[in-house]
Amino acid sequence: MLTVSNVTKIFNPGTINEKVAINDLSITFHDGDFITVIGGNGAGKSTLMNLISGVYPIDAGSIQLNGKEISRLPEHKRAKMLGRVFQDPMMGTAADMEIQENLALAYRRGRGRGLKWGISHKEKELFKTQLARLGLGLEDRMTSKVGLLSGGQRQAITLLMATLQRPELLLLDEHTAALDPVTARKVLELSEELISEAKLTTMMVTHNMKDAIAHGNRLIMMNAGKIIFDISGVAKQRLTVDDLMHEFAKAGGEDLSDRALLS
Amino acid sequence: MEAVSLFFTSFGKSLPGTFAQGLIWGIMALGLYLSFKILDFADLTVDSSLATGGGVSAILITNGVNPALSLLCAFGAGMLAGAVTGLLNTKLRIPPILAGILTQLGLYSINLHIMGRPNLSLLGKAGVLSMSNNTQAIILSVIVCVALILIMYWFFGTEIGNAIRATGNNEKMARAVSINTDAMKVLCLVLSNGLVALSGGFLAQYQGYADVNMGRGAIVIGLASIIVGEVLLGRFTNFIVRLTSTIIGAIVYYVIIAFVIQLGLPSEDLKLLSAIVVAIALAVPALKKKKVKAQLIKAVAGEE
Structure with missing residues (x-):
C-alpha cells in the first residue's frame, strides 16, 4: 500500500x-x-x-x-x-551491456552486490525462459548488446527487468x-x-x-x-x-x- | 645511405627503453581506461596523482623502505586522490572536469610536501626496476601488466564491477536497479587513480627520480594510448583484448615518440605533437560520420 x-x-x-x-x-x-x-x-x-x-x-x-x-x-x-519503466526506451537499459547482463543487474535489485560473479548459470536459464515469453526471439541473443535492439525490444526488456524481482x-x-x-x-x-x-x-x-x-x-x-x-x-x-x-x-x-x- | 642506417641503429638501440617506458605508462593508461571508458568520466586528477605515486615511492625508498612496499603505498596514495575527486563530484555536485582540476591543483602542493622538494633523486638506491637493466624492467612490467589485466577482467565480471559498468553506461537505469551510483563513481575513481599512482611509482624507480611535474599531460598520453589501441584492435570487443590493446597503444605511442625524436623533433615540441595527435584521433569518429553522410547524400542524389 x-x-x-x-x-x-x-x-x-x-x-x-x-x-x-x-x-x-x-x-x-x-x-x-x-x-x-x-x-x-x-x-x-x-x-x-x-x-x-x-x-x-x-x-x-x-x-x-x-x-x-x-x-x-x-x-x-x-x-x-520499485519497478520502473521510463518513457524513453533508451533510458531503462544499459546499451553497451549484454541483454543477460542487463537482466542480471535487474535481478540484483534490492539485494546486496558483492564480489560474486555478476551472472550465474542458473540465472541464465531463468532469463532464457523469461525472454522466451516475450516472443521476440531474444532468448537466442542473450549475449547481444542491448544497444543493437529496437526501441520496442528494449522497452520489453525493461518491463521484464522491472518485474524480475517482484516490486x-x-x-x-x-x-x-x-x-x-x-x-x-x-x-x-x-x-x-x-x-x-x-x-x-x-x-x-x-x-x-x-x-x-x-x-x-x-x-x-x-x-x-x-x-x-x-x-x-x-x-x-x-x-x-x-x-x-x-x-x-x-x-x-x-x-x-x-x-x-x-x- | 649511411645516415639512414645510423638513424635506424640508434633508433633500434633506444627501443628496449622505449618498450619499458611504454609498459609502465600502460599501467597508467589502464587506470585512465577505468575512468574515461568505463565510467565515462574525463578525470584530470591523473596529471597530479601520477606524481603523487612517484613522490610517495621515491621518498619512502630514500627513507629505507622496501621499494615493492613503496609501490603499494603509492597505490594507496593515488586511491586517496581519486576519492577526493569522487567526493567533490558526487557529494558536492562539482562537474567531473572541474572536480578533477581542483584535486589536480591541490595535489601539486601536496606532492611538493611529500617529496620536500620539486625533484627527488634515487641515485644509489635500488628500485624494483631501473633504466640500467631494460630487459629486467620489461619482464617485470609485462608481468605486472598481465596481472593487472587479469584482475581487472575478473573484477568487472563481478556484481560490483557490473554495477560500475552500468553506472558509466546509463546512470538513470543503474539507480532504477538500486545501484548506489555515487558510491560506484567514487570506487571507480579510487581504483583508477590508484593504478595511475602505481604507474608513477614504477616510473620514478625506472628513471631514478621523482619529479613534481612528471605527470603533466598524463591524461593526454593515457587517452592517446587508449585511442591508438582502439585503432589497432578496435574490432575485438572482448574486454581482455580491450585492456591489452590499451597497453599496446601505450607502447606504440612511445615508439612513435622515440621515432620523431630520433628524426630531430626538439623535445620541447613533444607535448604539442601529443596534443595534436590526440585531437585528431578524437575527431576521427565525427569526421567519419560526416564522410559517410556526404557519401549517402551523393548516392541518393545519384539515384535521382
Missing part, C-alpha cells in the same frame, strides 16, 4: 519560473491496484511518479510505502521496492508513448500480462485515454498538480472517452493536449 499525504512540489521557488507542480496532493494506492493516470501536459503526472521514485525530493508532505516512510530515502534505496510498486511512465502503434500495443499487452499474473500494485501514466480506460481497475485524472477525478471498480469499467472529456471540462481544466484528444 502506498500512501501519499499532502505532498507539495514547487519547481524554481521564488523565481519568475516558479511552478507548483504538485499541490497538496493525497492519495492511497491499495495492494493490487492498477491505476491509470491521465491529464494534460504539465498536470503533474510524471512529477508525481518522480517524487515517488525519488528523482526529486518533495517539498512538503509524506510518502509511505507499506508503512515505511520513503520520502527521505535516496533514489537507489527506494529502487529496492512493491510498479511505475510505468508513458512507457508506450515513444513506440509505433503496433509495438506500443504489444508492450502494453505484455505489461497487462505481467501485472495481472503477479497482481502487482501499479501506477501507469498515459496520454492515451482509451488505454487508460481499457486497463487497470482505477483511473485518476490530474490537473494543475491535483487529482481532479478518481474512479474505480464498476464505475470505471463503464467509463467512456466522452465521460472523461466532460469531467475534464467540468473541473475547469485547461485543454487536454492534442495528443490526448486525438487518441
Whole structure:
C-alpha cells in the first residue's frame, strides 16, 4: 500500500519560473491496484511518479510505502521496492551491456552486490525462459548488446527487468508513448500480462485515454498538480472517452493536449 | 645511405627503453581506461596523482623502505586522490572536469610536501626496476601488466564491477536497479587513480627520480594510448583484448615518440605533437560520420 499525504512540489521557488507542480496532493494506492493516470501536459503526472521514485525530493508532505516512510530515502534505496519503466526506451537499459547482463543487474535489485560473479548459470536459464515469453526471439541473443535492439525490444526488456524481482510498486511512465502503434500495443499487452499474473500494485501514466480506460481497475485524472477525478471498480469499467472529456471540462481544466484528444 | 642506417641503429638501440617506458605508462593508461571508458568520466586528477605515486615511492625508498612496499603505498596514495575527486563530484555536485582540476591543483602542493622538494633523486638506491637493466624492467612490467589485466577482467565480471559498468553506461537505469551510483563513481575513481599512482611509482624507480611535474599531460598520453589501441584492435570487443590493446597503444605511442625524436623533433615540441595527435584521433569518429553522410547524400542524389 502506498500512501501519499499532502505532498507539495514547487519547481524554481521564488523565481519568475516558479511552478507548483504538485499541490497538496493525497492519495492511497491499495495492494493490487492498477491505476491509470491521465491529464494534460504539465498536470503533474510524471512529477508525481518522480517524487515517488525519488528523482526529486518533495517539498512538503509524506510518502509511505507499506508503512515505511520513503520520502527521505535516496533514489537507489527506494529502487529496492520499485519497478520502473521510463518513457524513453533508451533510458531503462544499459546499451553497451549484454541483454543477460542487463537482466542480471535487474535481478540484483534490492539485494546486496558483492564480489560474486555478476551472472550465474542458473540465472541464465531463468532469463532464457523469461525472454522466451516475450516472443521476440531474444532468448537466442542473450549475449547481444542491448544497444543493437529496437526501441520496442528494449522497452520489453525493461518491463521484464522491472518485474524480475517482484516490486512493491510498479511505475510505468508513458512507457508506450515513444513506440509505433503496433509495438506500443504489444508492450502494453505484455505489461497487462505481467501485472495481472503477479497482481502487482501499479501506477501507469498515459496520454492515451482509451488505454487508460481499457486497463487497470482505477483511473485518476490530474490537473494543475491535483487529482481532479478518481474512479474505480464498476464505475470505471463503464467509463467512456466522452465521460472523461466532460469531467475534464467540468473541473475547469485547461485543454487536454492534442495528443490526448486525438487518441 | 649511411645516415639512414645510423638513424635506424640508434633508433633500434633506444627501443628496449622505449618498450619499458611504454609498459609502465600502460599501467597508467589502464587506470585512465577505468575512468574515461568505463565510467565515462574525463578525470584530470591523473596529471597530479601520477606524481603523487612517484613522490610517495621515491621518498619512502630514500627513507629505507622496501621499494615493492613503496609501490603499494603509492597505490594507496593515488586511491586517496581519486576519492577526493569522487567526493567533490558526487557529494558536492562539482562537474567531473572541474572536480578533477581542483584535486589536480591541490595535489601539486601536496606532492611538493611529500617529496620536500620539486625533484627527488634515487641515485644509489635500488628500485624494483631501473633504466640500467631494460630487459629486467620489461619482464617485470609485462608481468605486472598481465596481472593487472587479469584482475581487472575478473573484477568487472563481478556484481560490483557490473554495477560500475552500468553506472558509466546509463546512470538513470543503474539507480532504477538500486545501484548506489555515487558510491560506484567514487570506487571507480579510487581504483583508477590508484593504478595511475602505481604507474608513477614504477616510473620514478625506472628513471631514478621523482619529479613534481612528471605527470603533466598524463591524461593526454593515457587517452592517446587508449585511442591508438582502439585503432589497432578496435574490432575485438572482448574486454581482455580491450585492456591489452590499451597497453599496446601505450607502447606504440612511445615508439612513435622515440621515432620523431630520433628524426630531430626538439623535445620541447613533444607535448604539442601529443596534443595534436590526440585531437585528431578524437575527431576521427565525427569526421567519419560526416564522410559517410556526404557519401549517402551523393548516392541518393545519384539515384535521382
